Structure formats: C-alpha cells, structure tokens
Amino acid sequence: xxxxxxxxxxxxxxxxxxxxxxxxxxxxxxxxxxxxxxxxxxxxxxxxxxxxxxxxxxxxxxxxxxxxxxxxxxxxxxxxxxxxxxxxxxxxxxxxxxxxxxxxxxxxxxxxxxxxxxxxxxxxxxxxxxxxxxxxxxxxxxxxxxxxxxxxxxxxxxxxxxxxxxxxxxxxxxxxxxxxxxxxxxxxxxxxxxxxxxxxxxxxxxxxxxxxxxxxxxxxxxxxxxxxxxxxxxxxxxxxxxxxxxxxxxxxxxxxxxxxxxxxxxxxxxxxxxxxxxxxxxxxxxxxxxxxxxxxxxxxxxxxxxxxxxxxxxxxxxxxxxxxxxxxxxxxxxxxxxxxxxxxxxxxxxxxxxxxxxxxxxxxxxxxxxxxxxxxxxxxxxxxxxxxxxxxxxxxxxxxxxxxxxxxxxxxxxxxxxxxxxxxxxxxxxxxxxxxxxxxxxxxxxxxxxxxxxxxxxxxxxxxxxxxxxxxxxxxxxxxxxxxxxxxxxxxxxxxxxxxxxxxxxxxxxxxxxxxxxxxxxxxxxxxxxxxxxxxxxxxxxxxxxxxxxxxxxxxxxxxxxxxxxxxxxxxxxxxxxxxxxxxxxxxxxxxxxxxxxxxxxxxxxxxxxxxxxxxxxxxxxxxxxxxxxxxxxxxxxxxxxxxxxxxxxxxxxxxxxxxxxxxxxxxxxxxxxxxxxxxxxxxxxxxxxxxxxxxxxxxxxxxxxxxxxxxxxxxxxxxxxxxxxxxxxxxxxxxxxxxxxxxxxxxxxxxxxxxxxxxxxxxxxxxxxxxxxxxxxxxxxxxxxxxx
Amino acid sequence: xxxxxxxxxxxxxxxxxxxxxxxxxxxxxxxxxxxxxxxxxxxxxxxxxxxxxxxxxxxxxxxxxxxxxxxxxxxxxxxxxxxxxxxxxxxxxxxxxxxxxxxxxxxxxxxxxxxxxxxxxxxxxxxxxxxxxxxxxxxxxxxxxxxxxxxxxxxx
Numbered sequence: 001x002x003x004x005x006x007x008x009x010x011x012x013x014x015x016x017x018x019x020x021x022x023x024x025x026x027x028x029x030x031x032x033x034x035x036x037x038x039x040x041x042x043x044x045x046x047x048x049x050x051x052x053x054x055x056x057x058x059x060x061x062x063x064x065x066x067x068x069x070x071x072x073x074x075x076x077x078x079x080x081x082x083x084x085x086x087x088x089x090x091x092x093x094x095x096x097x098x099x100x101x102x103x104x105x106x107x108x109x110x111x112x113x114x115x116x117x118x119x120x121x122x123x124x125x126x127x128x129x130x131x132x133x134x135x136x137x138x139x140x141x142x143x144x145x146x147x148x149x150x151x152x153x154x155x156x157x158x159x160x161x162x163x164x165x166x167x168x169x170x171x172x173x174x175x176x177x178x179x180x181x182x183x184x185x186x187x188x189x190x191x192x193x194x195x196x197x198x199x200x201x202x203x204x205x206x207x208x209x210x211x212x213x214x215x216x217x218x219x220x221x222x223x224x225x226x227x228x229x230x231x232x233x234x235x236x237x238x239x240x241x242x243x244x245x246x247x248x249x250x251x252x253x254x255x256x257x258x259x260x261x262x263x264x265x266x267x268x269x270x271x272x273x274x275x276x277x278x279x280x281x282x283x284x285x286x287x288x289x290x291x292x293x294x295x296x297x298x299x300x301x302x303x304x305x306x307x308x309x310x311x312x313x314x315x316x317x318x319x320x321x322x323x324x325x326x327x328x329x330x331x332x333x334x335x336x337x338x339x340x341x342x343x344x345x346x347x348x349x350x351x352x353x354x355x356x357x358x359x360x361x362x363x364x365x366x367x368x369x370x371x372x373x374x375x376x377x378x379x380x381x382x383x384x385x386x387x388x389x390x391x392x393x394x395x396x397x398x399x400x401x402x403x404x405x406x407x408x409x410x411x412x413x414x415x416x417x418x419x420x421x422x423x424x425x426x427x428x429x430x431x432x433x434x435x436x437x438x439x440x441x442x443x444x445x446x447x448x449x450x451x452x453x454x455x456x457x458x459x460x461x462x463x464x465x466x467x468x469x470x471x472x473x474x475x476x477x478x479x480x481x482x483x484x485x486x487x488x489x490x491x492x493x494x495x496x497x498x499x500x501x502x503x504x505x506x507x508x509x510x511x512x513x514x515x516x517x518x519x520x521x522x523x524x525x526x527x528x529x530x531x532x533x534x535x536x537x538x539x540x541x542x543x544x545x546x547x548x549x550x551x552x553x554x555x556x557x558x559x560x561x562x563x564x565x566x567x568x569x570x571x572x573x574x575x576x577x578x579x580x581x582x583x584x585x586x587x588x589x590x591x592x593x594x595x596x597x598x599x600x601x602x603x604x605x606x607x608x609x610x611x612x613x614x615x616x617x618x619x620x621x622x623x624x625x626x627x628x629x630x631x632x633x634x635x636x637x638x639x640x641x642x643x644x645x646x647x648x649x650x651x652x653x654x655x656x657x658x659x660x661x662x663x664x665x666x667x668x669x670x671x672x673x674x675x676x677x678x679x680x681x682x683x684x685x686x687x688x689x690x691x692x693x694x695x696x697x698x699x700x701x702x703x704x705x706x707x708x709x710x711x712x713x714x715x716x717x718x719x720x721x722x723x724x725x726x727x728x729x730x731x732x733x734x735x736x737x738x739x740x741x742x743x744x745x746x747x748x749x750x751x752x753x754x755x756x757x758x759x760x761x762x763x764x765x766x767x768x769x770x771x772x773x774x775x776x777x778x779x780x781x782x783x784x785x786x787x788x789x
Numbered sequence: 790x791x792x793x794x795x796x797x798x799x800x801x802x803x804x805x806x807x808x809x810x811x812x813x814x815x816x817x818x819x820x821x822x823x824x825x826x827x828x829x830x831x832x833x834x835x836x837x838x839x840x841x842x843x844x845x846x847x848x849x850x851x852x853x854x855x856x857x858x859x860x861x862x863x864x865x866x867x868x869x870x871x872x873x874x875x876x877x878x879x880x881x882x883x884x885x886x887x888x889x890x891x892x893x894x895x896x897x898x899x900x901x902x903x904x905x906x907x908x909x910x911x912x913x914x915x916x917x918x919x920x921x922x923x924x925x926x927x928x929x930x931x932x933x934x935x936x937x938x939x940x941x942x943x944x945x
Contacts, residue, residue, distance in 0.1 A: 012881055012882065012884070013881070013884070015889070016880070016881045016886060016889075018889075019886055019889030019892050020863075020867075020873065020877040020880060020881060020886070020889075020892065020896070021823070021863065021864065021866075021867055021877070022821065022822065022823015022824070022862065022863035022864045022893050023823065023864075024823075024889050024890075026822075026825070026890065028816075028822075028825075028826070029816075029822035031817075112813075113806065113808070113809075192924065193888070193890075193924055194825070194827040194833065194835055194888065194890040194891050194922065194923070194924050194925075195825065195827065195888070195890045196827075243888075243889065244888065245825065245827075245888045245889070245890030246887075246888040246890060246924050246925055247888075248924065277828075277829045278827070278828040278829045278830065278833075279829055501888055502886075502887035502888025502889065502890075502925050503887065504887065668884050669884070671884075672884050672887055672925070672926060672927075672930060673887075674927075675926055675927030675928075675929045675930065676887065676924070676925045676926055676927045677927070678927050679924075679926075679927035679928065702828070702829065702830045702832075703828045703830050703832035703833060703922075704830050704832065708922050708924070710918075710919045710920075710921075710922060710928075711914070711915040711916075711918045711919055711921075711928040711931070711932065712915055712916065712919050714915075714927055714928045714929070716911065716929055716932070717927060717929050
C-alpha cells in the first residue's frame with residue numbers, strides 16, 4: 001500500500017505529513033501581531049428577562065480593551081443574526097435569555113486568562129422566567145412563549161411539514177393484518193468534535209478588508225452571510241478555514257462567538273481570537289437529533305410490509321438554527337421509508353421551540369437521515385418482535401430488489417442504484433449469523449444473566465445535496481465549483497469549494513484527477529478553505545463532497561483532457577479525431593508509439609505552439625457542478641452484544657459493517673470513515689445524551705457527563721463491501737462519510753433489545769446505559785432526555 | 790514567576806503567571822502548537838505530553854510544576870533530519886489519524902505505552918489509550934498503528 005497509485009486505490013494521506021509532526025494549522029494555532037483574546041459571558045438561566053448589565057468593573061480591568069453587550073450590538077444592528085432556517089438568533093441577548101449557556105456579553109482582553117477574569121466582573125441582573133424544557137409540553141396553551149421577540153407570536157410552534165400520501169397510507173393501514181406502533185425518542189446528542197469552534201477575526205482598518213480564520217465547513221457560505229449580516233462588501237471579506245479538528249456538522253453554521261470576534265476586531269482595530277472551551281461547545285453550539293417519533297408499520301401477518309406512517313415532534317431549541325435546504329424544514333427525513341418495498345407512506349413533522357440551544361442537523365446526520373433510518377430500522381425490529389419473526393429474515397423479505405432501481409420512493413425520492421439483498425447476505429455471512437442465533441438459543445435455554453443480542457440494521461442514505469432546482473441554503477443553490485490548472489511542467493493545482501475536516505480530501509481529490517489525467521497524486525496540490533483562492537460552493541457536510549465536488553473535479557479533469565487532446569493534435573499534426581486516450585497520454589489510433597504524455601502536452605500548451613483558432617493555451621478548466629440527483633449509498637450492519645442482566649452492562653463484542661458507496665476512490669480512507677461512524681453509533685446507542693432538568697439546566701455540559709466512546713467501548717470493526725456505482729455520477733462514486741453514523745445506532749440498539757427479548761422488552765430509548773438496561777429488564781424503560789419524567 | 794522547562798531538549802525560560810497551565814506554556818510561550826486542547830475536564834488527552842518520560846495531560850499540570858523538568862511534545866518525536874519516529878510512521882501507515890487533532894496526544898500516549906509495554910496485545914493497547922479520545926477513527930486503526938510500531942504483525 002506504500003506506493004502511490006495513479007488513480008483510485010488505497011494510498012497514504014498527503015495531509016498526514018504535517019499532522020504527525022504537530023505542524024497542522026488549526027484556528028487556535030494562529031497568532032497574529034497585536035492579537036487580542038475574546039471570551040463570552042453566558043446565561044446561567046434557561047429562561048430569564050435581562051433587567052440590567054453592568055460592565056463597568058470589567059471595563060476597568062487593566063488588560064481589558066473592550067466589553068461588548070447586546071446593547072452595543074443593537075447599535076450596530078447586529079444583536080440578532082439570520083439562521084440557516086430563515087429564523088433569527090440572538091448574537092448577544094438584549095431582551096431576555098432563552099437557553100442556559102446563551103451569549104450575553106463579550107470581553108476582549110490582552111490575553112485569554114484576563115478575558116476570563118473579566119467575565120467574572122460583569123454584573124447581570126436576571127429575572128427568572130418559567131422555562132419550556134419538555135418538547136411535548138411546548139404547545140400547551142399555558143406554555144410560556146419563548147419567542148416573544150417576534151411580534152404577535154403567541155405560542156412555541158415553528159412549523160408543520162408533511163410528506164407522502166395520507167389517504168393512500170390510511171387505506172393500507174385499514175386493510176393490514178398487523179399494525180405495529182411504537183413511540184421512540186432519538187435523544188438530543190452533540191457532535192463534539194475534538195477541536196471546539198473558534199475564530200480569529202482581523203479587520204484591516206486601512207484596506208477595510210476583513211479576514212476571518214474560522215472553524216467552518218462552509219467558508220464560502222460564511223463569507224456571503226457575513227456580507228449580508230454585517231453589511232460589508234463581499235469582496236472585502238476573506239474567510240479562511242484552516243485545518244479543522246473535526247466538524248461532524250458542528251461547524252456548518254455561524255455562531256455568535258464568530259460575530260463577536262468580528263465586532264471585537266472592528267472596535268479595537270486589532271485581530272481578535274475567540275476559542276470556546278468544551279462546556280461552551282456542548283451547551284451552546286449545534287446539537288443533533290431530539291426527535292420524538294411515533295412510528296407505525298402496517299403489514300400482512302406473514303411480514304410483508306404494506307405501509308409506514310410517522311409523526312414527529314422536533315425539538316429545535318430557542319432559535320430555529322437548523323441547517324438544511326430551504327424547502328426541507330425536516331431535512332431529508334422523507335427517506336424514512338428506508339430500503340423497503342411498500343405501498344404507501346405518510347409523515348408529519350412539527351417543530352417547536354424550547355429553552356435549549358439551537359441546532360438539530362449535525363453529527364453526520366445527512367439532514368435528519370439518522371432519525372429516519374433509526375425510526376424505520378427500530379420499527380422493523382418492533383414488527384419482528386410482534387410477529388415473532390427473525391429480524392434479518394423480515395428485512396430480506398421486504399428489501400427493494402436490484403431490478404427496481406432507479407426507484408421512486410413513496411415520498412418522492414429517486415434512489416439511484418442498489419443491490420440490497422446481496423449486501424445483507426454478505427453481512428450475515430461475515431458475522432456468522434446462523435451460528436450466533438444457535439448460540440443465543442443455547443444460552444437462552446441455559447438461562448443465566450449473560451445475554452447475547454444480535455442487531456441488524458439495513459439503511460439507505462441520501463447524500464450529495466443537491467440539485468439546485470430543489471435545494472438551496474439561504475437562497476444559495478447547492479452546487480459546487482472546481483478549478484484545475486496544470487502547470488507547464490505537468491504538475492497541477494486543484495481548487496475546491498468543499499472543506500475537509502479530516503476526511504482526506506487533499507488525498508482523494510488528487511486521486512480523482514490522477515485517474516482522469518494520469519498525473520500522479522503526489523504532483524497535484526489540492527487547495528481548499530480560502531475564499532480568496534477557491535471557487536464558490538457550499539462546503540462539506542451531508543457527505544456531499546464526493547457526490548458534488550468529486551463530480552466537479554472529474555468534470556474539470558475531463559475538460560483539461562479535452563483541451564490536451566487539441567494541443568496534442570497540434571503537436572502530432574493529426575486530427576483530434578485520430579487520437580486515443582490512455583491514462584496519461586494521447587496517442588495516434590493504430591500507432592501507439594506516436595503519442596504525447598500529459599506532461600509534454602502541458603509544456604506545449606504554454607509554449608509558442610500554434611493552436612487551432614479559438615483554442616486557448618494553458619491546460620486550465622473550471623466547472624460548477626449542479627448534481628442531477630442525490631446519491632444513495634447503502635449498507636447492512638450487524639452488531640453483536642453481550643449484556644449482563646445483573647448490572648445492565650453492555651459490551652459490543654462484534655460489529656460487521658458492509659457498505660456500498662459505489663466506486664471507492666481510496667478504500668483505506670473509506671474504511672477509516674466507516675470506523676469513525678461506527679464508534680458514533682456505539683456512543684449514541686450506549687452513552688451519549690444531553691439531558692436537562694426541570695429548570696432547563698443542561699446536564700450534559702462537559703465530558704464528565706457527556707460520555708464519548710473510548711478505545712475500550714469500541715470493538716475491532718469488521719468491514720465488508722459491495723460496489724453498486726451511482727449511474728448519474730461522473731465516476732460512479734457515492735458519498736459515504738455519514739453512512740456509518742446513520743446506520744449503526746439502530747444496529748446497536750436492536751442488538752441490546754434482542755438480548756432483552758426474553759424479558760418481554762419491545763423498546764427502550766437511547767442511550768442504553770447500564771441503568772437504562774437494568775430498568776428495562778425490570779419492566780420500566782427510562783426516558784433519558786429529561787432528568788424528570 | 791520565572792519558569793524554565795527543557796522542552797524537546799531546548800530550555801524555555803519565561804516569566805508567567807503562577808496559574809499558567811503547562812499546555813498554554815507549551816503552545817504559547819514555547820510556540821509548539823502541536824499539543825492541542827480538546828476539553829476542560831482532563832477527559833480527552835489531546836494535550837498529552839511526556840513529563841520526564843511519563844505521559845501527562847498538560848492541561849492538568851501547572852507550568853510551575855514542570856519548572857526544572859523535561860517535557861517532550863510531538864514536535865520532539867521526529868529525528869533531527871525529519872525522520873519519523875516509529876509511532877509516527879505507523880500512524881501514517883495504518884491510517885491512524887483523520888482530522889489530526891487527537892493525533893499528537895494519542896502518539897505521545899502511545900510512546901509512553903510502548904515504553905512500559907513494548908509488545909502489547911490489542912486489548913492492552915486499548916486499555917493503555919483509554920485516556921485519549923478520538924472522534925474520527927473509531928480507534929481501530931490507532932490500535933493497529935501501535936501494534937505496528939511495536940514491531941508486531943498487525944492482525945486486523
């Protein structure tokens with residue numbers, strides 16, 4: 001594996017060279033001359049009116065340069081900013097605070113310790129208000145109104161959205177032999193990237209140019225939003241996303257801290273750094289999930305699915321900051337019909353405000369597909385429980401067949417390609433499913449407290465947002481640009497609008513060009529993250545890089561190849577039609593010796609060689625790729641757990657994951673992506689939750705309480721693959737980054753509940769901590785999102 | 790107070806406040822930004838360095854406590870000619886890093902682990918790295934990397 005392939009294949013990462021030596025350049029590594037440090041004062045209350053804010057003592061601190069409050073910002077018309085969901089969010093609270101941890105004031109000081117000291121000197125007088133904590137009570141007539149900033153608003157309702165055919169669905173339910181119904185909660189969790197969010201804002205008072213180095217997954221979109229928010233001309237804003245220590249959807253939106261750093265720099269005339277600490281990250285930046293779901297499956301008595309019906313109550317927190325395309329307030333939850341052939345489907349989603357931090361779409365969710373897949377995969381096991389069928393068999397019976405693709409789902413999604421039964425068979429073989437069931441039967445017969453559970457999850461993802469006609473974020477169509485320049489000596493630079501946060505784009509995108517042009521990946525520099533240097537596009541999230549930017553890259557490489565053909569024809573003095581391509585060179589048909597390598601052609605393209613009329617020299621090309629459809633990767637996962645009935649402790653003993661993301665550009669990197677996502681699944685299923693008490697106090701605000709899986713909770717993952725290319729993608733590749741996070745939680749939960757089946761446990765909510773499992777075993781599954789139930 | 794620490798073989802002497810954390814001293818006074826900060830509760834291990842050869846979380850040591858001691862950071866791992874340490878080489882070979890943020894701390898913990906147990910099993914590696922969180926790799930390839938660095942065959 002050590003050699004660099006001239007195209008696809010496992011190769012070691014180009015970016016590792018700096019990370020291994022501690023030479024990455026993350027936001028907090030940036031130090032500019034005269035740089036000051038900012039810190040945010042946060043609300044201790046979930047819901048309270050602000051009576052007064054006294055900053056005089058903080059301002060008197062000898063190292064403090066500025067104290068900014070909501071009032072300061074209101075004077076600049078910046079106290080509120082637009083969110084990605086066409087709502088507004090307070091940058092610094094003016095009227096009241098709406099969640100614990102909300103931003104109230106911003107101190108700029110000479111060093112980070114002094115900035116924190118000065119926070120203690122700010123005196124805020126709050127008048128506590130009753131909070132809305134339980135989403136199920138948010139719409140009760142006497143619920144306190146959180147968003148009284150909006151004139152005329154009298155409740156906490158955000159939106160209603162529905163999809164599918166209600167009448168047709170009700171009809172199939174009416175004639176079904178069996179209807180399985182289950183309420184379930186996908187609890188509020190947090191992506192918790194190892195690096196928190198931060199920014200260094202540098203307003204040059206002479207040129208009027210603002211540079212913001214920041215943890216953003218979407219630098220170009222940020223630039224545009226800064227322009228709209230701050231009223232600065234867009235060409236005077238440069239957003240730089242340097243190395244990012246993980247994103248996982250946490251770093252898509254704009255946070256108040258970024259805006260405060262910008263204002264701090266404008267006010268002081270110096271660069272201002274703001275880097276949040278972990279508790280700030282967990283308490284105030286984008287959470288994930290928090291979907292209260294009622295699933296219903298209709299089937300015949302032998303387990304043939306007929307229809308699916310779903311109702312969702314979505315807790316969006318105090319501001320609707322959810323990141324998703326404009327027309328999709330519940331993201332792509334519409335793919336909740338999953339991988340199954342059914343007759344009808346219908347779903348309703350209602351979004352509500354609560355006194356919690358905003359967010360919702362994050363943590364490798366592909367715009368709510370985590371929730372959709374969890375719902376349908378949990379429901380399949382509930383149905384299997386009711387019918388006393390093997391959950392793998394029930395799935396096999398209902399999976400879409402390869403000949404049904406492209407398949408238009410009952411909610412209007414056109415799945416591009418898939419061979420589901422093959423992937424499921426492969427996973428079952430790899431895990432030795434039949435032997436496990438035999439072992440389980442034996443153990444159950446023997447009795448005892450050592451329980452074996454086997455959980456299956458089969459998922460279909462929908463990634464690569466997306467077709468501009470349907471998908472935009474704040475009016476920006478979800479296309480992505482790519483620019484490729486081949487230098488005279490045949491080396492190249494590729495400029496992208498997407499932004500890696502560890503997914504290996506610097507390596508894999510060079511491999512796409514290498515495959516198309518026959519230039520070694522080592523000779524291709526991939527530039528991203530700097531809005532002054534790269535073409536416009538919407539960034540990296542939703543596993544959209546390969547589907548959109550990957551496609552753009554292949555297209556620009558092919559455009560370069562086409563131009564190279566004309567240059568080669570001039571060099572060889574033959575008609576372009578007489579030339580044939582093999583990787584790295586054009587040659588004369590029937591005369592393989594007469595050819596020109598891409599390197600020769602590059603030099604000639606920059607030389608005095610006479611080119612045909614209208615043909616520019618220079619092997620450069622650009623492209624904006626507007627995808628015709630999403631890509632629909634899929635996978636079959638099987639999790640095996642041992643559960644100690646005495647303590648409720650769960651140990652993941654084995655995990656088999658078969659993923660199909662079409663053509664694999666770099667299998668080593670794909671496997672690493674899957675490993676990381678599987679760990680997410682174990683974490684969410686067994687450990688992670690952001691709970692609240694009745695006063696709205698956040699009970700998961702540090703790594704002492706918000707538990708992430710360590711090396712001890714994760715097994716040695718076992719992976720398999722099948723390859724079903726995307727027919728509409730230029731290289732047949734589908735996204736994959738989020739697949740494992742989407743597919744694995746249901747597999748782990750299904751495994752634990754499978755172990756508990758003899759105890760009559762049909763469902764219990766995540767996270768299945770030892771306490772939760774023990775309670776479920778003793779007949780009372782816990783509700784885990786609230787300390788009170 | 791004046792603090793003098795030998796970092797990667799080079800003495801760094803600086804006047805700092807008593808409360809200065811070693812991680813900030815390393816990053817800001819010594820300018821070695823490989824060592825990272827991932828939490829505020831000593832949970833994540835991204836700040837792991839060697840203090841007199843033992844791995845410590847430098848967010849939970851005062852610079853003053855390290856006064857007169859030797860600290861090794863990720864920048865001190867590779868040889869003078871830029872050659873990678875066996876642990877660095879193995880992390881690359883086994884794809885034991887993605888975003889790279891936990892990597893310096895993870896490698897320093899691994900160096901310490903191998904010092905104490907030169908031929909660990911995969912389970913022993915997992916137990917030895919429990920104090921280091923990673924959000925990208927799912928740990929599998931990190932375990933493989935440590936096995937590889939120990940000179941043992943990697944059985945994936």
